[in-house]
Amino acid sequence: MVGRFDAAAKGRSNGAVLGAAEREEQYPPTCPRGPGLSSHPGTNQHGKSVGGYVKILLVDDDPVARTIHAMLLQMQGHEVVEAADGELAWRLVEQGNISFVVSDWMMPNLAGVDLCRRIRSSDLDGYIYVILCTAKGTQSDLVEGMDAGADDFLVKPISPEELRVKVRAGERLLRLQQGLAEKNRELAHINHQLHSAHKLVEDDLKAAAWMQQRLLPLPAQNASGVRCAWRLRPSGYIAGDIFNLFQLDESRIGVYLLDVCGHGVPAAMMSVTLSMVLTPDATHGSPLKRIDLATGASQVLLPEDAVRELNRRFQSRDDRYFTMIYGVFDIRSSSLRFAQAGHPSPILIRAGKEPILLGSGGMPIGLWPEIDFDCFNVPVIPGDRILLYSDGVTENINSNGEAFGEARLLGSLRDHRLRSLDDLLQYLLAEITQWGSNSEFTDDVSLLALEITENDVLS
Amino acid sequence: MQFEESRILDVLVVRVHESRIVADVAAEFKTGLTAYVTSGKKRVILDLSQVTFIDSSGLGALIGSLKAMGAEGELALCGAQGGVISMLKLTRMDKVFRIFATPEEAASALSLRNGADSETSQP
16 A cells, blocks of 8 residues: 555654655655554664554565565555564564564464464563464464464455554554553652652651650669659550659659550650650749749649649640649658549559559540549558559450450459569560550550659658 | 431430541541531430440540530430440540430430420520
8 A cells, every 4th residue: 555644644753744746656655644643653662663653573484475565564654574484583572672463374383373372471571462364264263363362363365454454453552552551660650759758757757756765764764762664665656655754852753654645646746745844843844843933942743733734734726635644652651642634544553462443534634724633542562563554555456356455454464463563564565465466556555564662761 | 427317305316327436537527526516406415326436536526526516505425335435434524424325315304395404595
């Protein structure tokens, strides 16, 4: 077919734009631009022909037929590479520059259908479109050919029009495949960018977690009269839980464990702020002490008063609140006084007795400005242990949706009561983790254990 | 999240069909519940019988809805059981919400027809 040009192609880049008379005479003609063909021909990164025409591998052992068909294809604007037999064709395909094969069926060495099978079972880059040419268009040929992976058929003698449209159909498919491959490359690139962005966020969170860890009591930190051990397992990198223990004055020790509503970054930011505020240093307006401005003397506030002051200062504008246990241990009277602001009840573990829950509850902090908070006293003797914890412990659910619960916690503390303070927490944490099927905690888990020790303060 | 509405006496009862009111659904819960409140319903009974667990975000959302109701209205609770009721007690929410066992008891207490409420506002 000579001289079929699309008028719309006029003015497109690449190749001379010929006048009608010139086009009729030129042989072979320059590439016609039909509707649906895209940008000028070039090669993609795999070295395959892309765009307006396709490089076709034409395989036929009959030299006459091969020449005629090559000519037809060239006249239709395609670049043709010829191969006289299947094995030679296969070597050309292997070199990786071929995306279109038009092959005769009956050939020595390697039949067209077997060449097709080999192409399909290979691991070459990009799709290779295969048209098989058969002398007799029988049903069984069609089936065998399709099974072998052929995309289409031509029945010999080959009609030029049929060849043209079938090659064009193949081109469409190849363009589609190319489009997909490009999209995949784009996706891979975006994926890589997302991965990098995510890593930045993660690195930030890790740094924040490290900062938060540094706010917690040092492992060996003890105040005279009390020994402590603790564990913090944030549900993400950082926790909305926080706790501490410190000397308030010569005879009093303060201890708190709080849990900010929710978890993740907003809760953690709040918890860090609170840990900065809850300091025994009275000089910076700590809510735990009152300073007499006249004398400069500071006075440790009762837990319920300290918590009331904290509540006054931390009224939330959204629905955020926090729960807290704040206790003051008076070494001289050997008693603990706790304020319980909506937080799970602490547990008293006394030698020879069953572990028991202390307190009955209280309102959380941050919800309403003028609230009185619940408090209670616990007389203690050396050897007594108190466990503070967050609800991430008791609300931890197993695969059946059952919560770990208070009863199980009490039971666990009873089972391990003869262990050292640190071992107790180690075993407890292991049980809680196992309960949740060793998967990530959905809420922060905090444990703070105190042990009353013999002390020399009592005089 | 589904809210099933019904009326007992002259009071609106809203049953929430969600088993766990936790962080990721708390916002939806608040929006849904607050919609009743801000649409002028002065008396709403929240039926929690389908709820097995509320976490801190859920409680925050509940309190947010209560605050939206304001002083002229009432948001009462009913049907709370197990973990939900113990959580409400631990946080002393029984001092903030009237909590009833059944929607009928709640409606009876809130209904204007019983004269139990001296407000003149309509439900």
